[in-house]
Amino acid sequence: MLPNGREFQFTEADFEKIRKMIYDYAGIALATSKQDMVYGRLAKRLRALNLHTFNDYLRVLERGDSKEFELFTNSLTTNLTSFFREAHHFPILAELLKRQRLNSPGGMNVWCSASSTGEEPYTIAITACEAFDTLRPPVKIVATDLDTNVLEVGRNGIYNADEVNKLGPARVSRFFDKQADGRTYRVKQELRDMIVFRKLNLIEPNWLVRGPFDAIFCRNVMIYFDKPTQLKILQRFAPLLKSDGLLFVGHSENLYHAADYFRLQGKTVYELAKAPASPAGRGF
Structure with a gap:
């Protein structure tokens, strides 16, 4: 143990x-106040790799170990979420989907751009099911996140009873x-069939999604970016949204x-x- 009480230098x-x-x-723009948080989260990786200093760990990352860099990124992303978080959005979404159906014979598309462990895209799916009173509504959802661990949780769709029971017995x-x-x-x-989970980095040059979307959810994400990065992302959202679509933020x-x-x-x-201009991107 070091004099400052920490296990690692x-x-x-660093x-x-x-x-x-x-x-x-x-x-992600980490504030200087996040130093203790960074230490706590990454110390687990040093233990896993049997390293003794953060300088040793940084050398591993700098060597281009892609798997470790993925674990590094996963460690530093925040995934606070729940079903029907910021609940006022979902009646608005339901009305939007019902209205859009008249002009969308092929069905509606929604992008959840920071899906975390899946509660948000599944809430979108529940909202669509309730709006059209069917378990197979004319809605497809693409759910993306940078963190591969939370994407796997979302794909599996398994949640603790304490969390699920908050939705009420009918739901x-x-x-x-x-x-x-x-x-x-x-x-x-x-x-689960309504949703495609996919890794996506919002600042990478090519997004593997294609609009137009009836709705884009990007909630409680922009707070982690500085203003220039926020603006670049929002500029890219605009052409992916239908002219009468909606963007939901935190x-x-x-x-x-x-x-x-x-x-x-x-x-x-x-x-x-x-x-909007012509949609950019590819895939979905």
Whole structure:
């Protein structure tokens, strides 16, 4: 144990290198106050690799170990989520989907751009099912995240009973199957079939998604980016959204600096400020 009580040597220079690495790769702007958080999260990786200093760990990353860099990134991303978080968004989404159906014979598309462990895209799926009163609504959802661990949780769709039961018995029985262990529930197959989970880095040059989308959810994500990075992402969202589509953001986020692209329609809900150009990207 070092004199400062830490298990591993962790210098200011180490922290600054880590800040630059995660900013360059994912656009995440770590505040100087996050040094203890970074130490706590990455110390687990040093133990796993039997390393003794952060300088040793940084050399592993700098050698280009892609698997370790993925684990490094997963360690530094935050995944706070729950079913029907910021619940005021979902009645708005339901009305949007019902309205859009008239002009969408091929069905509607929604992008959940920071899906975390899956509660948000499954909430979108539940909302669609309830809007159309069927387990097979005309809606497809692409759910993306940078963290590969949380994407796997989302694909599996298994959640603790304490979390699921907050939805109420009617929703639980309609949209979940209780598992044999009695402590977990799995989202029904029909809802899982509505969603494609995919890794995506919002600052990478090519997004493997293709619009137009009826709705894009990017909630409580922009707070991790600086203003220039936020604006670049929002500029790329605009052409992927239908002219009458909506962008949903988090309760502490505003898009005033992107007024050329989005205007406020309701509480943390935005519409396009002008007609979009042709959609960019590929896939879905």
